[in-house]
């Protein structure tokens with residue numbers, strides 16, 4: 001649709017939505033499986049809210065992730081001259097911006113680093129980092145769980161896998177927060193540039209002095225003719241670093257939040273620690289750390305249920321809504337680790353299904369299990385009404401999670 005179309009009547013994914021997406025989702029699901037809304041930046045996008053159609057959309061070949069098509073579709077929707085987020089070109093050639101056959105090639109090259117076996121080898125190190133972080137909390141009555149526990153664990157793990165120095169973790173936190181929250185174009189653009197420069201420099205150093213890490217392995221990787229180009233390599237590292245920690249922080253945080261808000265469920269999990277794994281799966285469904293999947297566009301008209309989306313439209317798949325669709329999950333608004341959350345779309349679906357799912361599960365399981373063991377009297381440090389969710393439409397996680405340890 002041209003930018004001149006009157007979109008003022010469309011529902012908006014505004015700050016109120018980010019604080020509680022579920023009210024708006026319930027309304028949208030009742031109306032249709034997919035409908036047009038305005039993104040926070042004021043761009044008209046289709047949002048797919050029902051489970052069956054969301055799943056269908058995630059594996060629909062007519063829905064493309066090609067970055068040029070997305071840029072074109074955005075340009076067609078915004079006023080000329082609007083101040084926008086730039087695309088840092090060197091960071092764009094990654095899995096979440098490509099369709100087959102490029103996607104197939106890139107995914108195959110990096111998959112080796114994330115096989116269940118490879119991930120399981122990381123378990124002792126994950127246990128060690130978790131134990132050290134929990135030690136550091138001892139002696140304090142109240143902590144901010146995200147900053148002091150949920151953030152350092154995944155960033156340390158993915159940094160060690162890739163070979164990123166520990167003294168850059170704080171910089172990374174600053175940059176990726178700016179990228180994910182996406183509040184203003186200037187800070188997003190500057191964070192994107194800083195991250196790009198840092199990764200390029202890191203890759204250059206690994207070329208000269210390779211180590212026993214994933215970046216060095218990716219530099220070396222050769223699969224017939226399928227070598228990674230320099231922008232592909234840098235973009236891959238960028239995606240792994242950002243995807244590798246931003247979401248896992250929120251899985252750990254959201255799970256602890258869900259447990260502390262449901263004392264009965266917490267008691268059940270304490271009584272049977274095997275339920276921790278189920279609590280993690282149920283969190284992926286109930287408070288999905290990725291609320292809306294990354295942007296897609298219709299390369300051709302796409303039918304989802306009884307809705308036909310014309311070609312060249314932007315599409316967001318609402319994982320957080322699909323996972324609470326009563327058509328698929330009974331008592332969907334209830335947090336119940338003992339239910340079977342199997343089939344949830346928390347890690348996406350289809351060819352872009354989360355590459356790091358086994359790593360994220362392992363980290364979150366270890367983190368929550370050890371936290372509950374170590375601090376059996378854990379409780380929320382504030383009235384739940386005071387908690388604020390991050391101003392992001394992509395990730396769904398709390399700004400802060402104050403916890404009393406005893």
Ligand code: HEM
Pocket residue numbers: 058095096097107158239240243244245247248251289290293294295319345346347348349351352353354355356357359360
């Ligand atoms: C893709 C969720 C952790 C790497 C995805 C997608 C989702 C997701 C929903 C698909 C997005 C789409 O289709 O638009 C999560 C959640 C995590 C998590 C909820 C933690 C709780 C991780 C970790 C890594 C990772 C730890 C890597 C170390 C990736 C990559 C992709 C991806 C590389 C792109 C895959 C592709 O396009 O083929 N993730 N993720 N993720 N994730 Fe994760």
